[in-house]
Amino acid sequence: MSTKIKPVVVAAMRTPQGKRNGMFSSTRGEDLSIEIINEVLQTTEVEPKEVDDLVWGCALQRGEQDNNIARIIGLMSSLGESVPATTVNRWCASSMQAIMTGSDAISAGQRECVIAGGVEHMTRVPMDEASSFTKIHPEFMQKYNIFELQMGMTAEAVAGEFNISRMDQDLYALRSHEGANSATKSGKFKEEIVPIEVEGEIKDEDEGIRENTSIEKLEKLQPVFRGDGTVTAGNSSQISDGAAVVMITSDSFAKERGLEILAAIDGHTVVGVDPRLMGVGPIPATQKLLSRVDKQIGDIDLVELNEA
Template sequence: MREAVVVAAVRTPIGRRNGTLAGVHPVDLSALVLKELVRRTGIDPQDVDDVQWGCVTQMGDQSSNVARFAVLAAGWPASVPGVTVNRACGSSQQALDHAAHAVMSGQQELVVAGGVESMSRVPLGAARGTGLPYGPAARARYDGSDFNQGTGAEMIAERWRLSRQALDEYAAESHARTAAAADSGAFDEQIVPVVTPEGTLAADEGLRRGTTAEKLAALKPSFREDGVIHAGNASQISDGAAALLVTTVERARALGLTPLVRYHSGAVIGDDPVMVLTGPIPATAKVLRRAGLSIDDIGAFEVNEAFAPVPLAWLAETGADPKRLNPVGGAIAVGHPLGASGAVLMTRLIHHMKDQGIRYGLQTMCEGGGTANATVVELVR
């Protein structure tokens, strides 16, 4: 089987809800990173076999196959197709899986994977409308559960005995790590500035410098009156897009491009849909078995910070080195633009691996419905 490699990984800054990116249509935001891939690699867009694009709330401004219209908005030939993928929060990580699988199978040679979400323009939960999500049979199977992620986060905190103090300390550390990474220039190469009528956004907008556990202690719980989850130790609602270019080693050489990482292994798994967010734990075990690697072989982990209990429970179960977990911060500090987050995390991971000379990186995402993706990539030296 052929190897799939990533030769470019770019993202927009992550904009906070109703912030600088709120006025940018998600199709246009997607087009921006597509055009940046061309600018950085010099590829001819007409050679792209497909665009696999994550987007979760596919209604309103994000309806009508965002992927296809992003291709057209980018000025690419009308012959280039695009498909919009929805695996909840893992949508653009799944898009990367699809792209890698297509290349490895020999069916395609040059594929873009990525995603977008404009949560300012299409709010979280908007797709429910007056309908009945999940259906009566699934609800009945799980005693009428509403499969709520916030409630699931509370359940995880209770099961793993994670105190409010521990969660708030983790959240504060996310901001601190993000600030340190930003100040060091770690994000500069991966970010495409976005020019808007409100100004140019060139850095992640949600970062709150000086965040401490003591300050977060003043926030009220969001899901239970006596709960431990609140806005400060959960991911921020936000806007953003990211894209990766996937191809073969041979095609990269022919195009004069240097591979960044090799797609080593991928896995997807289902877990408890009521607790919702524990999937990264078995997904990590599954992808490591498939990769033939141990947890100690991995030099950096990106575990999406949907809520602080998610990475902390994952850490407790895997025994990973805490210093390798989300080394440049995460979604608590900068936001979680649903359909884009998988590609955003992978972009951050790839650039961190390249900057630090890390051989193996692992990314995993909890997803609505209790599923999770996990991906291992290997630095090409």
Template sequence: MSADPIVFVAAVRTAIGSFNGALSALPAHELGAAVIREALRRAGLGPDEVSEVVLGQVLTAGAGQNPARQASVGAGIPYSVPAWSCQMICGSGLKAVCLGAQSIMTGDSSIVVAGGMESMSKAPHAIHMRAGVKMGEASLQDTIIHDGLTDAFYQYHMGITGPVEVKTDEFPRHGSNLEAMAKLKPCFLTDGTGTVTAANASGLNDGAAAVILMKKSEAARRGLMPMARIVSWAQTGIDPSIMGVGPISAVKKAIEKAGWTLDQVDLFEINEAFASLSIAIARELKVNPEKINAQGGAIALGHPLGASGCRILVTLLHALERTGGKRGVAALCIGGGMGIAMCIER
């Protein structure tokens, strides 16, 4: 572990909006700007003190050039501060944090705002018309499905594997109950073997999350109390057809790099794309299920793709603070067959 580790001095998220819900009128960069402004306010930092901004976003079709730059400028950060977008499907928000930490470690930056944003409601339908349609029909593609939820290798849905103030999450649907959810039909396999339904899968959502990173010495110089420090992170690859279990190898690798054992971790935030994945991961890692997503996972809260990696980290940071826990792990499965995980410590 570094003698001068990278620490978090602020961690925020928006409320999570349902598809075409309360946040649907706002483009992703406006959601990103909102969390940047709030993170800076909580840390007591001015926009001109930021060195770099890194934000993840998955569905960028129609969003304009470099949405992270749009969010940065929209938050009042000076033009002189670089900002850039990253894309690692569901891992984008956490990967942005890793990249921000690397920038500080190499000396390129001293204070980094990192996180993710997504407006799935704003994702357009698209059609390739550069050469026109010579014969037959052409169909619009839903970019949510094509760019966000369809495996690029096997070509199937991953499930088979204005001033606006919103104070509460819109997910899950109001009035949901076990009896109604039990009657829902499987979404993907309809031959009687399917188990994934709308009730045990994450939804289509809008939202953003951000953290502020700096070295521990920089926080001390500024009189800021760190929420936690980054101990390690890891990324791994697996067969795309079983992408949902990607967190297993990523968590194991991150834990090994941290020099921990799994039973030393107080809380896990593992993105809950589907309930079956959370169960499989808990069993394979032999982790007490009560330690996983104790604050509610993506099925309960929602899954705004590019924001989720940072959202689970924000949840983990505040959960450790509330419960007095010391060590936590955030992890996600990633379309295309990958996993990402980060170990943090208070």
């Protein structure tokens, strides 16, 4: 029986995260992606001809993000014509799917080096234009109330189902902003953020961190999605513009080239849940993955979780 090839991460970078109508409003998503891909190639000194594939995640694949944006990005970057590219979509987990797709190809021995990541530019390709309710299958509309599937409404549903109070949500949001601000001030994000030049100015910090927020300020905000709701602009994640990238290789590829191994990809999984309560998805996914890799939650000392 053949030995499974271990996929490893040898580079991980991102742009700063911009707010909607913020610092990246005049910069296209392709250009944000090109910057970080070129930086990965320069940092690792991996030649474009050694890259087997570019896998790029994008949820809102229309307008500027249409037409297999991954291939457009690849052709405009240092990768050039010889590196094929595909765009994948698993909504908020699209970039994670790109990484899973790339790592699976490496594990199977079909690829040696893959660049994976994704982009979302919610200023230039806004979410509120993403769905035309008139085009949704009528039988689907009968099964689900489409308005209940909007993210804010699913958040309200999760809060109600699990008795998560407004105060708990506000306190969590406050902690999140305080943690992000502290990490920024201490330089913890410096190595992963690729500075982006916009109209002669260098942008190298996330734009949406509310440094001066407080529980008193959060308490004053009104619910956004339901009059009697608990989800506000203050305890919701922001609408952002940004891109992120990793280079995944086989363990042998990395060692032969003297590349620093940042992490090994030991496993991944996906699950489906009631879309009206989609925010609970990480719970069964985590349980399933821990079982698959024979670990307990106590074995994990760092968790990165999408707060949207």
